[in-house]
Amino acid sequence: MLIGIVAISFSSIFIKWSDAPASVQGMYRLLFTSLLMLPFARPYSGAAFALRRKDWLMLGISGVMLALHFLLWMGSLKYTSVASSTMIMALEPVFIMLGAYILYKEKSTSSAILGLGIAIIGVVFIGWGDIGLSADNLTGDLLSIGGTVAVAGHLLIGQKLVARMPSYLYSLIVFISAAAVFCVYNLLSGIPFFDYPPREWGIFVLLAVVPTVFGHILFNWLLQYASATTVSMNILGEPVGASILAFLLLGEQLTGLQWSGGVLVMSGLAVYLYAGRKKAVKVKEALPSAS
Template identity: 65%
Template sequence: MRKKASFPTAIPLFIGIIAVSFSSIFVKWASAPASIQGMYRLLFTVLLMLPFIGPYWSELKSLSFKKASMLFASGFFLALHFLLWMGSLKLTTVSSSTIILALEPVFIVFGAFILYKERTSRVSMLGMGVAIVGAVLIGWGDIGVSRDNLIGDMLSVFGTLAVSVHMLIGQKMITQVSSFIYSFVVFVSAVVVFAVYNLFTATPFIGYPGKDWLMFLLLAVVPTVFGHLLFNWLLQYVSATTISMSILGEPVGSSLLAFLLLGEQMTWFQIIGGLLAISGLVVFLNAGRLSRKAIGSQVGEPLKSA
């Protein structure tokens, strides 16, 4: 059962959206392979978390084999997500790649219903539909027909499916372990998966320029600590579906940053789509309050503030 938040969850969700929007920019600025970027991104994040592990050490040592296996599975799918999605950015534009992330809440909703019998209200579905239409418009002008672009789009699709599985496992495990231990073990597991992959493919671990190492560190601090780590922590207060819907803001932020920092152009379709995506996101995040208001008006009762 999820905890009741004593603060507006929209604030950390918004911070997380801004943070993850920088991820594609840093990936584009680095020349290292996606598997190396993903490995060092998470390794540096683990190192940043190590000084704070003291209070959680006993919990870490007492993890059962079943829990550890589930956490490793979550880490495996997170690594797979980074490998596929970051790889897609090498083949297509930021807008084309991040737009595919709009599929995440669709995968999450179906997965949450099948696994956890979690239902989504009509208002939430309406907000989701508007946001997805908006997200599709953002990348409509950039989805290319070249072979590389098509491969990049497919990599992003499978990467989105992988992160959806990661989020669904996380929704279950966050009720059984602390959010810190969940994130720490998942990130360590993903680092191990990346290391094995790089060894197997003979990808060099060192020899990259200084700019790449700076990007590895920025990927760890900005989109991982203030993005994924924050989202993992929020899973104890909100559903995986809500987190995935919030991430719909990433195509908006990433497309704008790509325009400003990478010179990638935005069409009117993308601008209109961004406005629709934000509007749908607002409706989704306020679905519970809107539904209660509708019910209250039907029975003639005033709506109580949350």
């Protein structure tokens, strides 16, 4: 979880450094990640052939949702700051908690909801000093909200699918699907595929290796051991890491209120995870021991 949080915190920095369209960044990010994963996919070929038609349909939908997330959220960083965009992204657990309740009847404890509330307040503190009233900021905020809803749907579908298939295979198929969606989008929009300087290609590779391999793939793997709500709560650490990196690498200034918000985010995250751990222990104690 900690490795994943640090890794995805670099995502917004790399995106800010790039001048390429968000759809091109997203396409090569997912394409390069898929190429890195393919040599290790052979052991999962049997599981791929065992997938049902419904599974392939859900994998395709998950890929579309992931592509939509990258397109909207990466696009938001062209209009607003790292702190504002990642602050809105931290609302992801709210959408997932609602979706998990509606789709899977998954309930959360009062302690978990308290932790979520503390973390959300902290995230608001982080972005408070950076949210403006300009048209650009508003556009960026709306794009980030759309990207948040899309990734919530992606994770909820993933929670269902990784219960029946290896998370590695799930990640690979979804990444290829999302890359194909970006390819069609760029083709229809007339966006060039190859006319980019070497610096941009280096950023595309960094986006694939750091936040995708060590971030999204790790979070997909964690879906085998934790709910989508719990995994998404760990993504709340991204605004803290991203804001610190933006301060160090991009010169984006942070106020005392924003630093305090970072402390609240991590505190809320700790409360949520502790509540989930207590719940898991109670369930384990309630199960009869096999003798």
